[in-house]
Amino acid sequence: DAKTTQPPSMDCAEGRAANLPCNHSTISGNEYVYWYRQIHSQGPQYIIHGLKNNETNEMASLIITEDRKSSTLILPHATLRDTAVYYCIVRAPTSGTYKYIFGTGTRLKVLA
């Protein structure tokens, strides 16, 4: 199963872009990269996902390198409410279905 590596913590000034990196060097060609975030004591919240191309939605942008071995989640204008643990996940096909493997995530702290 492909695993992900993320820095344990990051700080970002309010209003600035937050760039959260993720390494997934063992990813296979058909495995998607997903990003979720978890605010204290709540369930994780879906942010964005992608396979090969860069993706953007109302919450964030996802940049995937051409070799797919790493990706970056970009929160364009971080606010205090973006303080959370961010998980980069590779969704691996297994036995006819899919399995999410959560790593330890990056604890992002947005500073006023």
Next chain:
Amino acid sequence: KAGVTQTPRYLIKTRGQQVTLSCSPISGHRSVSWYQQTPGQGLQFLFEYFSETQRNKGNFPGRFSGRQFSNSRSEMNVSTLELGDSALYLCASSLGTAEGKLFFGSGTQLSVL
């Protein structure tokens, strides 16, 4: 559209007891998966159900079991509780298709004394 509902929100049990947690998925979602979250181990996958069938299982002892009903609601059961079972138990629902986004509930915080 209502989100994923988990009940109860908090639960206190003693060692040796058993517990049943409930999860109601988003309407139309046929897949329900369960996760255990602890400070030391992070989020760990327990099992996934799709159309009343378990189709994926994590690396947990047989004391952890689950089931899914015809309306997609799911329950998980932990028998003979141990102190180490204290955790936040999260349920997530999805359509169960190839591009499955997970939608999580707020979880059940289980404390075993």
